[in-house]
Amino acid sequence: ELIGQAFPYTPIANPRHMVPDWTFGIQEEHLQKMVDEVRGKGAQVVVLLSHNGMDVDLKLASRLSGIDAILGGHTHDGMPAPTVVKNPGGQTLVTNAGSNTKFLGVLDFDVRGGKVQGYRYKLMPIFARLLPADADMQAYIDGVRAPLQGQAGRKARGHRGTALPPRQLQWLLGPGHLRRVDRRERRGPVLLAGRALGYLAAAGRHHHHGSADGPDRHHLPVDHAQRVHRHTDQGDPWKTWPTTSSTPTPYYQH
Structure with missing residues (x-):
């Protein structure tokens, strides 16, 4: 089962004028109820897809139970190995795979008897120059850049x-x-x-x-x-x- 959550305090995570008078809390009690609900429905593995940031994820993992792993973002940490966080229900793996597709975090679970018995994690670097560009996305990028090409290479004033x-x-x-x-x-x-x-x-x-x-x-x-x-x-x-x-x-x- 996959559950998603984002960093709550929006005026800090984004320019304030973009989100006027809009903020919300982590509400971990609600998240715990959701985890308990999906476990009750038979979920053998529960993963939280998070945009909270590494620090918030580490604290969240220590206070909740029933989450096997938190795959996070927002703070752009390239974690070569997950951090194992102990909590009342056992433990939770917390990791973050950098930013801007520089890495791909791969987490494999060994699930037996309805529970996670082990895991394997790799932080794989992405070599963009070795991968073919997506045709539609490349066309979009070229279209956005086209009006600005005349300014390319122009020297900035002052030094x-x-x-x-x-x-x-x-x-x-x-x-x-x-x-x-x-x-x-x-x-x-x-x-x-x-x-x-x-x-x-x-x-x-x-x-x-x-x-x-x-x-x-x-x-x-x-x-x-x-x-x-x-x-x-x-x-x-x-x-x-x-x-x-x-x-x-x-x-x-x-």
């Missing part, structure tokens, strides 16, 4: 050969300019369109976007697009360190 301090980086980043922020553990460069712009220091153990759980989790001002963009047309305030680091855990949202 800076040294890294910008994080505070200056905050003020310079504005709507429409954020392309990709590459965060690294401990200390590392902040990259914008492949160019080093500044340095940041890791404040917590992990830096996953969109989810937070526990006092040791801190969000840096550049760890997610809507926390950097000003969204001036929507009147959204500038998201600063105190705002993002104090975001409550999704378990307190209802």
Whole structure:
């Protein structure tokens, strides 16, 4: 049996103006009832397809019983092996296969006597250049790119050969300019369109976007697009360190 769930606190997972006044909770009690229901109907294997993020999935797995595995997304963790989480009903495998089809997570169960007796998991890399492109999708992509081909290769105005301090980086980043922020553990460069712009220091153990759980989790001002963009047309305030680091855990949202 497959059950689906998504990260609940939508104004954190998405730009606030896209989901005004819309949020919902994890409601683990309802999820437990659903798991119990499908088990009662004879399901021998229960898998949760999740877009909660790795941190939320790990906590969820520790509090619920009857789920054999959680195949997750949202935080883009490439897990070479599942994390085995103990819970009152036994254990749950929690894994995440990266993002953007860079990997394919393959989980095989050994089911005997109506129960999972074992498993085999592989995180398989996807080599896109070795696979033929889907004709319909390639045609769609080419159509979207066609009007922009005239701008390809045009040099951007200005150049800076040294890294910008994080505070200056905050003020310079504005709507429409954020392309990709590459965060690294401990200390590392902040990259914008492949160019080093500044340095940041890791404040917590992990830096996953969109989810937070526990006092040791801190969000840096550049760890997610809507926390950097000003969204001036929507009147959204500038998201600063105190705002993002104090975001409550999704378990307190209802």
